[in-house]
Structure formats: C-alpha cells, structure tokens
Amino acid sequence: MFPMLKEILAQSVKKPVTNLFPAARLPKTITGFLGQVGEGKAALIPPVETPSAMRGKLLYDRNLCNGCGLCMKVCPAHAIEQVVYPVPPAKDAEDKPRAQKRVRIYVGNCIFCGQCIDICPKGAISQSPDFLLATEDRFAESQIIE
Ligand code: SF4
Ligand code: SF4
Incomplete structure (x- = not known):
C-alpha cells in the first residue's frame, strides 16, 4: 500500500x-x-520529431512509373491497384488510341512495410515521414495516392 x-x-x-x-x-x-x-487566437503544437527512417505515408511519382505492376504483386495488404488511363492519339491519323498503366495506392490499407519501394524498378515510390493520417473517410482525397 x-x-x-x-x-x-x-x-x-x-x-x-x-x-x-x-x-x-x-x-x-x-x-x-x-x-x-x-484567426491567430490559437496555435497548433508541432508534431513530434520523426526519425529519419520513419515509414510514413507513401509518395508516388507517376511520371517515373512504367506501370509494370510489380508493386501491386508484392503488396501484402492489397493496397495497390492498377489503373489504366486512355492516352489520346497524336495528330497523326495513323496513331491509334493507347492506354497508359499506372497505380493507385490506398493509404487506409497500407501497412507501411516498404516492399513496394524495394521492388519498384523505377524508384517511383518512396516513404514520407507523414504519420498523421487519421480520417473518417478511407476514400478521402488524402487517402488515395495516384
Ligand atoms: S508499403 Fe507495403 S502495404 Fe503499403 S502499399 Fe507498399 S507494399 Fe503495400
Ligand atoms: S513497381 Fe514502380 S514502376 Fe512498377 S507499377 Fe509500381 S510504381 Fe510503377
């Protein structure tokens, strides 16, 4: 006692x-x-400092991505899906409509394992230190990376 x-x-x-x-x-x-x-009457307290190797929200550069789909295959959480975008034909009449493959990542499913980063041959995915990801809507704009 x-x-x-x-x-x-x-x-x-x-x-x-x-x-x-x-x-x-x-x-x-x-x-x-x-x-x-x-209005400047209250202030946000800065988030805690994160370590340099922090595994936070993913960053995706679709310009580097070649649509190979490897990230999708290794993702254990099924957080990545392939998206096919139509590419308009060039002015040349013989140019046929094409499709461009890219990916969409669902933050709500991601477990931050980093496997997609390791497998990506183009370095199109990386991890940011952003960990303030709570939301009520798993399909909100902030929860979908594309
Ligand atoms: S970090 Fe892991 S869980 Fe998240 S998208 Fe990449 S492979 Fe999937
Ligand atoms: S592994 Fe990299 S290049 Fe391949 S689809 Fe995923 S992000 Fe794009």
Missing part, C-alpha cells in the same frame, strides 16, 4: 509526459479550434 501511495503522490506533482498534440487546450469542437487557429 505504502509504495503505491508514494508513487501516486510523486505522479501528482509531475508534468504530463504526453505530447500536447494538437493543442494545449483543445476546445469543444475541432472546427471551432481550427477557426481560432485561422
């Missing part, structure tokens, strides 16, 4: 060790809080 009491007293005078994120005193509504931030 006594050791526990000692610990309770010690903890009651210590500062919290948790990160005060995203604000020191969060108002009742996030919308209200963000409105205050916009």
Whole structure:
C-alpha cells in the first residue's frame, strides 16, 4: 500500500509526459479550434520529431512509373491497384488510341512495410515521414495516392 501511495503522490506533482498534440487546450469542437487557429487566437503544437527512417505515408511519382505492376504483386495488404488511363492519339491519323498503366495506392490499407519501394524498378515510390493520417473517410482525397 505504502509504495503505491508514494508513487501516486510523486505522479501528482509531475508534468504530463504526453505530447500536447494538437493543442494545449483543445476546445469543444475541432472546427471551432481550427477557426481560432485561422484567426491567430490559437496555435497548433508541432508534431513530434520523426526519425529519419520513419515509414510514413507513401509518395508516388507517376511520371517515373512504367506501370509494370510489380508493386501491386508484392503488396501484402492489397493496397495497390492498377489503373489504366486512355492516352489520346497524336495528330497523326495513323496513331491509334493507347492506354497508359499506372497505380493507385490506398493509404487506409497500407501497412507501411516498404516492399513496394524495394521492388519498384523505377524508384517511383518512396516513404514520407507523414504519420498523421487519421480520417473518417478511407476514400478521402488524402487517402488515395495516384
Ligand atoms: S508499403 Fe507495403 S502495404 Fe503499403 S502499399 Fe507498399 S507494399 Fe503495400
Ligand atoms: S513497381 Fe514502380 S514502376 Fe512498377 S507499377 Fe509500381 S510504381 Fe510503377
């Protein structure tokens, strides 16, 4: 009993060790809080510093991608699908309509394993340190990388 009491007293005078994120005193509504931030009446506390090898949200450069589909095949979470975009024919009448293969990555499915990065022959996928990915809509714009 006594050791526990000692610990309770010690903890009651210590500062919290948790990160005060995203604000020191969060108002009742996030919308209200963000409105205050916009008016300069409240400030966002910067996120914690992330390590250099942090595996965060993927980055995808579709200009480097050749549509080979290897990333899709190795992804254990089935977070990548192939997308085929039509390419309009050139002015030359003999040029037929073509299709361009690229990929779409669903952030909500990704487990940040990095296998797609390792397999990509074109270096089209990389990982950012962005880890603030929570959302209520898994198909929101921020959750789909293409
Ligand atoms: S990091 Fe892993 S889970 Fe995420 S898309 Fe790439 S292979 Fe799939
Ligand atoms: S492995 Fe790389 S080049 Fe191939 S489809 Fe995926 S992102 Fe594109």
